[in-house]
Amino acid sequence: MNPYLQLALIVTALKLLLIYSYRSTDFEVHRNWLAITHSLPISKWYYEDTSIWTLDYPPLFAWFEWLLSQFAQYVDPQMLVVSNLDYASISTVVFQRLTVIVSDVVLITAAYKLATVQPGKQRGGAVYLLLVTNAGLLLVDHIHFQYNGVLLGVLLWSLYYAHQGRDLAAGAVFAVLLNMKHLFAYAGPVYFVYMLRHYCVGRGAVLRFTLMGLVVGVVCALSFGPFIA
Numbered sequence: 001m002n003p004y005l006q007l008a009l010i011v012t013a014l015k016l017l018l019i020y021s022y023r024s025t026d027f028e029v030h031r032n033w034l035a036i037t038h039s040l041p042i043s044k045w046y047y048e049d050t051s052i053w054t055l056d057y058p059p060l061f062a063w064f065e066w067l068l069s070q071f072a073q074y075v076d077p078q079m080l081v082v083s084n085l086d087y088a089s090i091s092t093v094v095f096q097r098l099t100v101i102v103s104d105v106v107l108i109t110a111a112y113k114l115a116t117v118q119p120g121k122q123r124g125g126a127v128y129l130l131l132v133t134n135a136g137l138l139l140v141d142h143i144h145f146q147y148n149g150v151l152l153g154v155l156l157w158s159l160y161y162a163h164q165g166r167d168l169a170a171g172a173v174f175a176v177l178l179n180m181k182h183l184f185a186y187a188g189p190v191y192f193v194y195m196l197r198h199y200c201v202g203r204g205a206v207l208r209f210t211l212m213g214l215v216v217g218v219v220c221a222l223s224f225g226p227f228i229a
Helices: 003-017 026-039 059-072 090-103 105-116 121-132 135-145 148-163 167-178 182-198 205-228
Strands: none
Touching (some): 090 105, 090 148
16 A cells, blocks of 8 residues: 555544544634524624624635635534534534544545655655644644644645745635735745746736736635625
8 A cells, every 4th residue: 555645544544533533723713603604694704793703714715714614514404503502413513523534535635645746765755754643733623623734735836836846826715815814924024025026027027917917816815705795
């Protein structure tokens, strides 16, 4: 068996063992967001305040929750009722835990792609090992309960595209990340300087700068457009 796949399966098995472990209030936060995005019209997503855990992530993460809710309705429809505060049936717990585990595929695949472009198998293996077995993510995502793995995975995909010289794709994926969690804006200045020095240079620099702006603008328009409309 491929050692990368073998390690991914071992880590996934460990995550499955943690399904019934301690969970923080963030579990209810995300259950509430599932309910909001499934049960209410878009115009009310960011205004619903039945729970104190109001929706406060950027639009693409709200759409991510909406996508998960399309599956949740077949598992336990009661988890999608906004007024069911602190609802945590066994099926709800298992479902929400599994969504974190499955979404980690984004992290695992990005880690694999980055590992394969490292100079030397040992270095690539080390990169993959450190990313896939990250103890911090295991604690915060699979015990505490959050979705940092998928977010880090999106960032790693952006870095992979940049490493491959596909700067336009890197910029687009980073824009997606910003529209999923605004805290990644701290990396924005780094990306801006990198793109100016690596992509928007030489002949056609103005055109490339404009093209990058258009790509980022399209991502933001798709993210915020439905709410503005």
